[in-house]
Amino acid sequence: MKALGRKGHFMDTGISEFLLVFQTVVQWIAIILSASSGVYDARRNGLDYFGALVIAVIVAVGGGTLRDILLGRYPLFWLQDPIYLISILIVGVIGIILVPISKGSLITENTVHNDLFNAVVSLMFGTSGSFALIDAISLGMWAYLGTFYALTSGIPPLIAPVMGVITASFGGVLRDVFFVKIPELFRPGQFYALASFAGAAAYTVCWTFMIPYPTGFLACIIITFLVRMISVRYNITSF
Amino acid sequence: MKALGRKGHFMDTGISEFLLVFQTVVQWIAIILSASSGVYDARRNGLDYFGALVIAVIVAVGGGTLRDILLGRYPLFWLQDPIYLISILIVGVIGIILVPISKGSLITENTVHNDLFNAVVSLMFGTSGSFALIDAISLGMWAYLGTFYALTSGIPPLIAPVMGVITASFGGVLRDVFFVKIPELFRPGQFYALASFAGAAAYTVCWTFMIPYPTGFLACIIITFLVRMISVRYNITSF
Amino acid sequence: MKALGRKGHFMDTGISEFLLVFQTVVQWIAIILSASSGVYDARRNGLDYFGALVIAVIVAVGGGTLRDILLGRYPLFWLQDPIYLISILIVGVIGIILVPISKGSLITENTVHNDLFNAVVSLMFGTSGSFALIDAISLGMWAYLGTFYALTSGIPPLIAPVMGVITASFGGVLRDVFFVKIPELFRPGQFYALASFAGAAAYTVCWTFMIPYPTGFLACIIITFLVRMISVRYNITSF
Numbered sequence: 001m002k003a004l005g006r007k008g009h010f011m012d013t014g015i016s017e018f019l020l021v022f023q024t025v026v027q028w029i030a031i032i033l034s035a036s037s038g039v040y041d042a043r044r045n046g047l048d049y050f051g052a053l054v055i056a057v058i059v060a061v062g063g064g065t066l067r068d069i070l071l072g073r074y075p076l077f078w079l080q081d082p083i084y085l086i087s088i089l090i091v092g093v094i095g096i097i098l099v100p101i102s103k104g105s106l107i108t109e110n111t112v113h114n115d116l117f118n119a120v121v122s123l124m125f126g127t128s129g130s131f132a133l134i135d136a137i138s139l140g141m142w143a144y145l146g147t148f149y150a151l152t153s154g155i156p157p158l159i160a161p162v163m164g165v166i167t168a169s170f171g172g173v174l175r176d177v178f179f180v181k182i183p184e185l186f187r188p189g190q191f192y193a194l195a196s197f198a199g200a201a202a203y204t205v206c207w208t209f210m211i212p213y214p215t216g217f218l219a220c221i222i223i224t225f226l227v228r229m230i231s232v233r234y235n236i237t238s239f
Numbered sequence: 240m241k242a243l244g245r246k247g248h249f250m251d252t253g254i255s256e257f258l259l260v261f262q263t264v265v266q267w268i269a270i271i272l273s274a275s276s277g278v279y280d281a282r283r284n285g286l287d288y289f290g291a292l293v294i295a296v297i298v299a300v301g302g303g304t305l306r307d308i309l310l311g312r313y314p315l316f317w318l319q320d321p322i323y324l325i326s327i328l329i330v331g332v333i334g335i336i337l338v339p340i341s342k343g344s345l346i347t348e349n350t351v352h353n354d355l356f357n358a359v360v361s362l363m364f365g366t367s368g369s370f371a372l373i374d375a376i377s378l379g380m381w382a383y384l385g386t387f388y389a390l391t392s393g394i395p396p397l398i399a400p401v402m403g404v405i406t407a408s409f410g411g412v413l414r415d416v417f418f419v420k421i422p423e424l425f426r427p428g429q430f431y432a433l434a435s436f437a438g439a440a441a442y443t444v445c446w447t448f449m450i451p452y453p454t455g456f457l458a459c460i461i462i463t464f465l466v467r468m469i470s471v472r473y474n475i476t477s478f
Numbered sequence: 479m480k481a482l483g484r485k486g487h488f489m490d491t492g493i494s495e496f497l498l499v500f501q502t503v504v505q506w507i508a509i510i511l512s513a514s515s516g517v518y519d520a521r522r523n524g525l526d527y528f529g530a531l532v533i534a535v536i537v538a539v540g541g542g543t544l545r546d547i548l549l550g551r552y553p554l555f556w557l558q559d560p561i562y563l564i565s566i567l568i569v570g571v572i573g574i575i576l577v578p579i580s581k582g583s584l585i586t587e588n589t590v591h592n593d594l595f596n597a598v599v600s601l602m603f604g605t606s607g608s609f610a611l612i613d614a615i616s617l618g619m620w621a622y623l624g625t626f627y628a629l630t631s632g633i634p635p636l637i638a639p640v641m642g643v644i645t646a647s648f649g650g651v652l653r654d655v656f657f658v659k660i661p662e663l664f665r666p667g668q669f670y671a672l673a674s675f676a677g678a679a680a681y682t683v684c685w686t687f688m689i690p691y692p693t694g695f696l697a698c699i700i701i702t703f704l705v706r707m708i709s710v711r712y713n714i715t716s717f
Contacts, residue, residue: 042664048716050671051664065548070304072313074550075632082636101666101717154314158321173417178651180660182419186281186290188340193289238287239340309543311552393553397560412656421658425520425529427579432528477526478579 019214026221027145028087030138033131034060034171035088039095045179049096055175056092057085062171067146067163071153132232136195140224142168143196144217147203157204164200164220169193188238191231199224258453265460266384267326269377272370273299273410274327278334284418288335294414295331296324301410306385306402310392371471375434379463381407382435383456386442396443403439403459408432427477430470438463497692504699505623506565508616511609512538512649513566517573523657527574533653534570535563540649545624545641549631610710614673618702620646621674622695625681635682642678642698647671666716669709677702 038059042052061078068076078084146167150160169185169192176183185193199220206216230236277298281291300317307315317323385406389399408424408431415422424432438459445455469475516537520530539556546554556562624645628638647663647670654661663671677698684694708714 045660046666047660047664048666050716051661054664069308069547070315070318072311072315072550076548076550079548079633079637082634085637085640155318156321159318159324162324177416177655178661178664180419180658182284182286183290183417186286186293186417188285188287238289308547309554309557311550311554394557395560398557398563401563416655419658421523421525422529422656425525425532425656427524427526477528 016214019217023141023217026137026141029134030141031060031084031087032091033134033138035091036095038171038175039092040099041175041179043096043099043101046101048101049092051178052096053089053092055178056088056095058174058178059171060084060088062174063142063167063169064146064171066170066174067149067167070166071150071155071163073149073153133229136225136228136232137221139168139192139196139228140199140221143200143224144203144220147200147207147220151204151207157208160204160207161197161200164203165193165197168196168200168224190235190237191227194238195224195228195231198227255453258456262380262456265376265380268373269380270299270323270326271330272373272377274330275334277410277414278331279338280414280418282335282338282340285340287340288331290417291335292328292331294417295327295334297413297417298410299323299327301413302381302406302408303385303410305409305413306388306406309405310389310394310402312388312392372468375464375467375471376460378407378431378435378467379438379460382439382463383442383459386439386446386459390443390446396447399443399446400436400439403442404432404435407435407439407463429474429476430466433477434463434467434470437466494692497695501619501695504615504619507612508619509538509562509565510569511612511616513569514573516649516653517570518577519653519657521574521577521579524579526579527570529656530574531567531570533656534566534573536652536656537649538562538566540652541620541645541647542624542649544648544652545627545645548644549628549633549641551627551631611707614703614706614710615699617646617670617674617706618677618699621678621702622681622698625678625685625698629682629685635686638682638685639675639678642681643671643675646674646678646702668713668715669705672716673702673706673709676705 035056038056039052041059042055047055057078061084065076065078068074143161143164145164147160147164149167150163151157155163173183173185176185199222202223203216203220206219274295277295278291280298281294286294296317300323304315304317307313382400382403384403386399386403388406389402390396394402412422412424415424438461441462442455442459445458513534516534517530519537520533525533535556539562543554543556546552621639621642623642625638625642627645628641629635633641651661651663654663677700680701681694681698684697
């Protein structure tokens, strides 16, 4: 991840090496999960292979794209390095093969979770309980990246967390626009945008007080994760 | 308003001082009114506090944002100066407290207009007749600002009024996209876009003939206001 | 077309002169056809003159605008040269006069194809069989232009065809968003996006191997045309 190298304030220790690997792994899990859930939802909404690929791209990189267009940050990351679109394409093709076009979901209704194949499908395509856990971690990752890019672009700290929230959650908003639904994110439900905002705000505070690298990053990931999971576990909802 | 200072051709008189104050006042009334109507509509459409805040931002600064993205005018005004988002946030929080989530509107149906509190609510949240008057003035203000920015960005005069119309009315179009409705602005109704176009065109003519400052500005405000109010008063509608 | 001149590798022959004229003619037919179909669909969906003009603009230049915003290619072509908006305006006004607001289509149901006037209307407003032929040629033209601009903007060849597809077909996607419909392009149907992708990919291959000018251009037009027309003729659909 070229962009992560721009920080230039990594500690020269094993922990920092580990965190860099952790960041890269989480970011790619986030992209693959988003693309998977995009293609899954697209097929269930009756979209063909092309629509499913477009929705996969939108869910995976739509939030980051909107952020970069608002910030005027060019060139866009996924137009510079083909690795993003190629990864999403691979996930998309797998999803199109596994998930038939339908209104109802064949997978959630008929799959028996008794082998590795089904486990991977259900993990990647959103029918497993572990999805919520991993999704909560990626949510924090996107919030961190969006806020970080905003701050390094010179956006005032009071506004930077907004870019974190946009990066973390507007892929899904754009998806819902194409599905002709009022965005789920805007409706009463368990905290999602608020979780990413809390993490983004925590990171911004650490940035403002120049607290060195891993603190702000970890604060963002952990706080986003906690707010999200507590809201899911105790069904605390927005109003 | 930094941007207004860029004109550099104010008359050094009391009238020009007054106009500058007038402009600032109208611009802030326009932002607050737009945010108020956004949060009000959002709550009536069943959106939670987050959705209401997003819609408030979109209605208030969405048109100007689309204009600046089309013009490549960076950084975006509301990302540079936190005052915009903070003002919209305050309006949004007040609106979320006052307007409960519902399909029908409690305020319009139950409120008795017999005290100051109700008057302010009804003024800010769109149930008062005076809303149409103030909205018509803000419409002209946005048309003026959009056209002015377009012309100073080197957009040909034949196209500049289009940017005025986008600034004045596309916040509402974006709102309707998220509400999953064919934009009201595109449907037969009293002149709205046309009013802002008429004002923007008048300003562009004044600009082209280098008529000094307040004339074009006032022409834009007055013509937009007249076209809009005559259309409302005599129910002249588009076809 | 200034942009076409940037290639600088035209052959100095009559064929190249012919191709330049051909490109210009096809590009303008494409713009006029797109604007016509936009205004036609808008009127049938109950939009007023303003909505019809906006949809005409979106269908005609929306794909290219999205491409340029993603590429950060400023100023936008239709903001620099009024000829685009003026042409669309003329087509739009003719369309608004000829196509009354309605849910059903008066023209397709009542028109007897027995004079030149009706032939032109049916050709321009999408009720004629020749529409499919011309539309398939314009599809290739947009795919070519989008891919060409992406490659000259330094986009990697693996991604450039995506810009061709966006240019060729996202005007219609944006139209459907405002019509509150799941985009037709994303639903099972005859190949459209795939046809433009095939042409764009062919052009990208020619560009990568530095094959001189008309080959890649013609390959794009012909391959897009063939994929599209074979899919229409034999009703081969996406899945």
